[in-house]
Amino acid sequence: MTETFDYLIIGGGIFGAFAAQHLAPHASVALVEKEPSLLKRASKINQTRLHTGAHYLRAPRTATDARKHHDRFLREHQFAINQSFRHIYAIARQGSLTDARGFERFCQWLDIEATQMQDFELLDHNRVSDSYLVKEPAFDPFLLARHYAAKLEELDLRLHLSSQVVSAHRGDDAWLVQIENEKGERTSIAARTVINATYSNLNSISKIFHLPEARIKHEYSELLLAYIPSLADLAITIMDGPFLSITPYGMTGLHVLSSVVYTHHASTENSGQRMPCQIANGHCAVDAFDRCQPCKNKPESSQKFMLNQLRTFVPNIGSIFIHGQVETVKSTWAVEDYRDERQTSIRKLESGPDFYAVMSGKVSNIYELEYIFHAK
């Protein structure tokens, strides 16, 4: 038996969950998520920085989108926001694509308060010229996941966890979709509108629907988690180029270290070759990724290099207690690296029945989905 829905949302990250939360009170909604729970992958495995835009000097669209939604996201997700620390943006003396004046002008343009700090003692001032205090909090991905799971539980919607779309074709006024759960059981769904919010697996879903693929670059990324007593109430971002950020990881009491050079181990585009780890594990396709965290074929950790780089800029950092690392595939539009864009983009790939492809960028950009809600 085929059940008909107004919306089928594919992907239970924060974008998919937010869409379901807003659509379900007014329409019939089904949500399909590959993992056994919501907000499991990209929503969780990232720097958890609630971007103001200050980080994106070379990506004006990403910066303005982040700025546009920052305050609203903060207001509506207070329960999951860590504001108990100071975020220091420091400008590298060598190799930076900006300087102090450039950073100040950019912050002014974005209407972000950046207060210059004098002699911030943890940093090596032979390596950084200036440092600024920027109000930029962190979100807690686990609290967000709990929040959205609880919200969706209250709503009348069909949630298919541990399930995947295995086939789809276009009917007269609806997409006819087959979903398979972990036990191999199949369910047929007809949906008048499909929202594909699967992030790194975006193209693999488009392919199942026989729709055009987007040019997406995928990067296997490793983030390091550590307890660093000297940074108890601090975050540090070194600007602007092949440097690093160390920020509180939500409310976990740990910091997450991300390095532009060492976090990304390998990359591919949907039209290109698979990454070595994908070839080795045999079941990841060039545009369809399993979880990296438990994968036996993931690349060797760059921990040593990331820590060396951190100590170079922050020589007085003191003891670092490494708790581990988390890995995932990060996806962005395949554009030239120097542009550094990570913007959210929603494309309507088909009409009547409708199909939207959501390439998500920053977490606060969930509000960009209102474009779809309003279109209806």
Place this chain on the structure above:
Amino acid sequence: MNEMRTSFDKDSILLGTAGWGDKVEKSAALELLSTFYQHGYRWIDTATNYPINRNPKEYGLAIGWLSEFQSDFPDLKIFVKAGSRTNLGEPESFINASYFDLVFEMLIGQLGDGLAGLGVHWDNNSSNDDRSMLLDFFARIHHRGYQIGLSGIASKESYSSNSIGPSLPWIYQLNLSPARGVEIESEIADVRKHFPDARICGYNTLGGISAKDLATSPNRMKALSTSVGELEGKNENEILNRIIRRALEKEVDALIIGPTNASQFSQWDLALSGSLHD
């Protein structure tokens, strides 16, 4: 009334790893694990901050070794305690649901199917703060088939004064150090009162030193400012037998043993099977 147990089955014995990377070198740890495994034991007890040797670079080393070794021991069951963010041996701990969610994710990445359980390690917050989110986390992972545990918590009330905590089948780790006397009984009674479904797991069975050291150098115990008590003047075999008998008398459900090499483990194995003569 139940009859007292006369021995521990193999699933009730956990190999302790607190000394790995400190008193136990990597090759000895591997040999010890291999012997333990060959004798049919599967459970390992470890913590995210072992070895507690005040060397930040070695935080998590014991789990790192287990992760490396485990491909040769496919059905190993590793119980991990978390909470202390350092290995300095200080009472620092950070306990909230997000921290445990994150640690759980990382441990799955590191140990895969070998991860069999997760427990709180040192919750020094003696206030009765609401821990409902943390308890909800433990209920969730228990539902997924993981063992859950408590070790070194300052306030049992904070875990039991709600609807979730008392109903969970915790593995409650309890200090069985020879230096402790009758307070062990009152602590066990207190645990049973707060957590009726808990299983008691004894640790620190030799006060942190080997039976051989205890037998040959009782002064060492005195130097450690503890009392040998009933074990004073006994030989190595007698000490092991008495430790096991004592745990059985106290109706402890499981035991963490801490041999530091394969031959010490073999002695433990004989004692556990009742074949080690005084």
